[in-house]
Amino acid sequence: MSEHNSESDLQKEITELETKSATAARLFDIRRIIGGLFVLYGVIVMIAGFTASDADIDKAQGVNINLWTGLGMLILGLLFLLWLWLRPTAPPPPPTDENTPTT
Incomplete structure (x- = not known):
């Protein structure tokens, strides 16, 4: 039972890190910086x-x-920001590691 909980906690942590990574990628998109x-x-x-x-x-x-x-x-600058709004940054693909638990 405790092994199942640790896998669940690990999966939640991985999901949280992926969300933070995608948010950071959108925040530091070069189009936003140049446009601004x-x-x-x-x-x-x-x-x-x-x-x-x-x-x-x-x-x-x-x-x-x-x-x-x-x-x-x-x-x-407004064209750069419009481009960012129309074509947002795609989130990074999840890692394909054999040790990563799957659901």
């Missing part, structure tokens, strides 16, 4: 574009380059 950074920097550069002086715009031949660059960065 591009959104953050895009907002910062857009704010700089809204506060640009006429002299700054004249230096760039009449184009508010900070505003357009910030908008492009914001769109790119």
Whole structure:
């Protein structure tokens, strides 16, 4: 009876570790990091574009380059986050070890 309980406890622990591993894989997905950074920097550069002086715009031949660059960065970041939302990370496959108990 105690052997059955230890196998059950081991299976529960394996399931818990697999869940934590899948959560960590989704949390540190590179698309989330890149998308988040591009959104953050895009907002910062857009704010700089809204506060640009006429002299700054004249230096760039009449184009508010900070505003357009910030908008492009914001769109790119949102596309990365949309990609993450539409195609989430698949959980890792369970290990195929002969010593792993099966149910």
